[in-house]
Amino acid sequence: MNKNRLEAFSDGVFAIAITLLILNVKVPDKQNINNGQLNHILISAAPKLLSFGFSFLVIGVFWVAHHRIFSFVKVVNTPLLWLNILYLMFIALVPFPASILADNFFLTSTILLYTGTLFTISMLNFSILEYIIKNETLKHEALTKEVYRSVIKTAIIGPVCYVLAAVTCFISVYISLFFMTCALIFYIFFSGNNIMSKILIDVAKEDVG
Amino acid sequence: MNKNRLEAFSDGVFAIAITLLILNVKVPDKQNINNGQLNHILISAAPKLLSFGFSFLVIGVFWVAHHRIFSFVKVVNTPLLWLNILYLMFIALVPFPASILADNFFLTSTILLYTGTLFTISMLNFSILEYIIKNETLKHEALTKEVYRSVIKTAIIGPVCYVLAAVTCFISVYISLFFMTCALIFYIFFSGNNIMSKILIDVAKEDVG
Amino acid sequence: MNKNRLEAFSDGVFAIAITLLILNVKVPDKQNINNGQLNHILISAAPKLLSFGFSFLVIGVFWVAHHRIFSFVKVVNTPLLWLNILYLMFIALVPFPASILADNFFLTSTILLYTGTLFTISMLNFSILEYIIKNETLKHEALTKEVYRSVIKTAIIGPVCYVLAAVTCFISVYISLFFMTCALIFYIFFSGNNIMSKILIDVAKEDVG
Amino acid sequence: MNKNRLEAFSDGVFAIAITLLILNVKVPDKQNINNGQLNHILISAAPKLLSFGFSFLVIGVFWVAHHRIFSFVKVVNTPLLWLNILYLMFIALVPFPASILADNFFLTSTILLYTGTLFTISMLNFSILEYIIKNETLKHEALTKEVYRSVIKTAIIGPVCYVLAAVTCFISVYISLFFMTCALIFYIFFSGNNIMSKILIDVAKEDVG
Numbered sequence: 021m022n023k024n025r026l027e028a029f030s031d032g033v034f035a036i037a038i039t040l041l042i043l044n045v046k047v048p049d050k051q052n053i054n055n056g057q058l059n060h061i062l063i064s065a066a067p068k069l070l071s072f073g074f075s076f077l078v079i080g081v082f083w084v085a086h087h088r089i090f091s092f093v094k095v096v097n098t099p100l101l102w103l104n105i106l107y108l109m110f111i112a113l114v115p116f117p118a119s120i121l122a123d124n125f126f127l128t129s130t131i132l133l134y135t136g137t138l139f140t141i142s143m144l145n146f147s148i149l150e151y152i153i154k155n156e157t158l159k160h161e162a163l164t165k166e167v168y169r170s171v172i173k174t175a176i177i178g179p180v181c182y183v184l185a186a187v188t189c190f191i192s193v194y195i196s197l198f199f200m201t202c203a204l205i206f207y208i209f210f211s212g213n214n215i216m217s218k219i220l221i222d223v224a225k226e227d228v229g
Numbered sequence: 230m231n232k233n234r235l236e237a238f239s240d241g242v243f244a245i246a247i248t249l250l251i252l253n254v255k256v257p258d259k260q261n262i263n264n265g266q267l268n269h270i271l272i273s274a275a276p277k278l279l280s281f282g283f284s285f286l287v288i289g290v291f292w293v294a295h296h297r298i299f300s301f302v303k304v305v306n307t308p309l310l311w312l313n314i315l316y317l318m319f320i321a322l323v324p325f326p327a328s329i330l331a332d333n334f335f336l337t338s339t340i341l342l343y344t345g346t347l348f349t350i351s352m353l354n355f356s357i358l359e360y361i362i363k364n365e366t367l368k369h370e371a372l373t374k375e376v377y378r379s380v381i382k383t384a385i386i387g388p389v390c391y392v393l394a395a396v397t398c399f400i401s402v403y404i405s406l407f408f409m410t411c412a413l414i415f416y417i418f419f420s421g422n423n424i425m426s427k428i429l430i431d432v433a434k435e436d437v438g
Numbered sequence: 439m440n441k442n443r444l445e446a447f448s449d450g451v452f453a454i455a456i457t458l459l460i461l462n463v464k465v466p467d468k469q470n471i472n473n474g475q476l477n478h479i480l481i482s483a484a485p486k487l488l489s490f491g492f493s494f495l496v497i498g499v500f501w502v503a504h505h506r507i508f509s510f511v512k513v514v515n516t517p518l519l520w521l522n523i524l525y526l527m528f529i530a531l532v533p534f535p536a537s538i539l540a541d542n543f544f545l546t547s548t549i550l551l552y553t554g555t556l557f558t559i560s561m562l563n564f565s566i567l568e569y570i571i572k573n574e575t576l577k578h579e580a581l582t583k584e585v586y587r588s589v590i591k592t593a594i595i596g597p598v599c600y601v602l603a604a605v606t607c608f609i610s611v612y613i614s615l616f617f618m619t620c621a622l623i624f625y626i627f628f629s630g631n632n633i634m635s636k637i638l639i640d641v642a643k644e645d646v647g
Numbered sequence: 648m649n650k651n652r653l654e655a656f657s658d659g660v661f662a663i664a665i666t667l668l669i670l671n672v673k674v675p676d677k678q679n680i681n682n683g684q685l686n687h688i689l690i691s692a693a694p695k696l697l698s699f700g701f702s703f704l705v706i707g708v709f710w711v712a713h714h715r716i717f718s719f720v721k722v723v724n725t726p727l728l729w730l731n732i733l734y735l736m737f738i739a740l741v742p743f744p745a746s747i748l749a750d751n752f753f754l755t756s757t758i759l760l761y762t763g764t765l766f767t768i769s770m771l772n773f774s775i776l777e778y779i780i781k782n783e784t785l786k787h788e789a790l791t792k793e794v795y796r797s798v799i800k801t802a803i804i805g806p807v808c809y810v811l812a813a814v815t816c817f818i819s820v821y822i823s824l825f826f827m828t829c830a831l832i833f834y835i836f837f838s839g840n841n842i843m844s845k846i847l848i849d850v851a852k853e854d855v856g
Contacts, residue, residue, distance in 0.1 A: 076736045241457075547686050
């Protein structure tokens with residue numbers, strides 16, 4: 021299996037799933053209304069917009085992670101191909117828990133469904149990484165033991181936060197949302213400073229000149 | 230016709246069709262409800278999620294098959310182009326029988342519609358393969374008679390299972406679902422071990438280094 | 439403007455528009471029904487499926503034409519870029535008249551809306567061709583006067599059929615549908631045999647070996 | 648981060664967001680009606696079609712701008728990656744204000760929501776440009792101070808028009824729509840003549856021959 025076509029297909033699924041999220045931000049029949057009614061409708065759409073923004077960034081985080089992992093892959097075999105399709109299945113699923121979150125931010129079941137989906141995706145992330153590290157024929161030489169440990173350290177933060185979010189939702193949904201936001205902030209602001217991303221920039225620079 | 234642009238367009242249609250499947254997993258109006266009501270809604274969404282997962286893997290199987298077939302194509306002519314567009318038309322159609330399946334898992338008509346669609350796609354698969362093998366100017370030299378026989382052996386399993394599923398749905402829908410699952414499991418777990426995929430990995434390795 | 443990125447973006451819009459057509463094939467609430475009711479629903483969905491198939495092939499024709507035209511372009515400038523975006527706007531519009539056609543096959547207004555859209559797209563096709571032929575800096579040397587005349591001869595069939603379909607819909611909608619089908623059949627089965635496609639295959643062969 | 652994969656992903660989001668706009672052009676239940684009723688439905692769909700066309704061109708303008716900016720990028724680092732994802736989030740958001748605009752063209756809240764979205768996107772545009780110009784390691788040598796000033800001059804027109812449109816909507820919505828149209832016309836017809844686009848065509852020509 022050609023790695024480029026796998027990446028192109030994966031990027032397609034990511035791009036569609038991330039953009040379909042906006043279809044959850046629907047407002048009820050809006051014709052022939054006045055400013056006051058429209059304002060009311062827009063304010064009530066705020067949780068939907070929040071869920072859209074949050075889920076967009078979440079899929080963004082997974083897309084960045086996917087890109088990083090596959091930059092360590094030299095060639096794709098059938099098991100890796102199917103692990104990736106399973107991974108994409110849960111990426112494509114995200115708009116569903118996101119639509120539930122948009123309507124019911126503060127219910128335990130919502131949080132469990134949402135964090136459960138994210139936990140599954142990050143576990144599949146792990147499986148893909150594990151599979152690559154164990155198959156010498158597939159992996160790029162840049163993926164040394166040292167880099168792998170650094171990647172794992174980064175990859176563990178997400179599932180831990182999602183488990184904490186799932187457990188604490190029985191105490192308070194606010195604590196859950198706090199943990200989910202922590203994972204997001206970590207991946208966006210802090211994950212870029214580790215050894216892996218430095219290697220990736222070096223490789224990219226080599227490619228350019 | 231440039232083969233790369235054909236593949237990119239096909240990948241686009243595959244990626245969109247596979248991701249649109251999630252739009253079938255809609256739940257009724259969900260605002261201002263409690264945990265119990267949400268749990269009830271989520272449980273009743275289970276068949277929709279099952280149909281989503283199944284159809285996702287089915288399109289995944291066809292995507293992998295499409296990729297493999299076109300890795301044996303050197304150049305695309307007009308008839309092959311239109312055979313491919315016809316093929317993509319039925320791929321794009323899949324969300325429709327999948328939405329029927331999501332709502333009515335156990336009706337004969339559902340099974341006939343669903344297996345009929347999959348049978349048509351796998352027959353078009355055959356036609357494309359046949360067309361390539363018969364046109365020396367189009368096909369890659371890697372597609373020898375021996376490889377072709379191996380590909381055909383793999384490609385025949387699907388249509389046979391779909392016909393069996395269609396016939397047995399008049400006895401019991403469970404037997405039909407069993408045959409449909411058989412085809413899926415075969416393609417995901419066993420089709421990767423044949424001669425063709427070994428050749429493809431060799432070619433991919435050559436490309437890398 | 440990089441030609442490859444323009445083609446990739448255009449292919450994206452084509453692939454999405456063509457796949458979104460399936461969203462028009464929606465059936466009413468389908469849960470907890472029996473085989474007879476489902477059969478009835480499926481039969482009443484036939485015109486929707488017909489509109490889906492027809493519109494899928496129509497967008498397919500335009501995609502093939504787009505690909506052929508841009509294979510004669512060496513470099514893209516700003517006016518050509520915006521002509522192309524205008525062209526894509528009408529491609530993205532197709533699901534709308536297609537959804538009207540799906541529900542009301544035999545109304546004059548439906549036919550006028552549908553053929554009007556197709557006529558506009560084919561006229562934009564012409565404008566793009568005209569613009570390329572008149573700008574020496576943009577066009578590929580393979581686009582000679584002779585090739586251009588052949589391309590124009592092919593490109594004129596569509597708009598002529600659409601005008602005939604629009605005019606005859608006041609007599610009988612069946613005659614309109616006949617002319618629309620004529621255009622489709624011509625492009626799928628006969629347009630591939632002209633001089634242009636032969637040149638394109640030659641170029642593609644050169645690329646390969 | 649590989650620049651090509653970032654561009655491919657961005658193009659995907661642009662292509663999907665721009666094509667999803669057509670889903671806003673929905674008409675009420677259309678089955679079993681006559682020509683008069685259909686005409687009435689189509690006429691009442693005119694504002695939706697206008698909003699579709701306008702929003703399509705607006706996203707088109709941002710796509711062209713995105714392409715131009717990233718042609719000055721040599722290599723992508725993590726902050727630029729996340730600025731781009733934030734930018735894409737607002738591009739994916741456009742179908743929402745566009746759907747509100749489709750139904751309520753002449754309400755102050757509609758105009759504020761729509762211009763607010765466009766203003767945010769153009770401000771993110773600025774941030775990306777600023778970030779690139781300040782990071783010597785990322786930027787292409789073609790992005791000189793002179794080119795940067797020319798790009799900034801072009802990029803300032805949009806936000807100014809959107810602010811004017813937002814302010815004037817309290818006087819008259821027609822003035823707002825006039826300013827929004829001004830920005831569109833400027834970018835489509837006049838922005839292509841500046842120094843930057845000349846450089847880009849030179850670069851593209853070099854690529855070809």
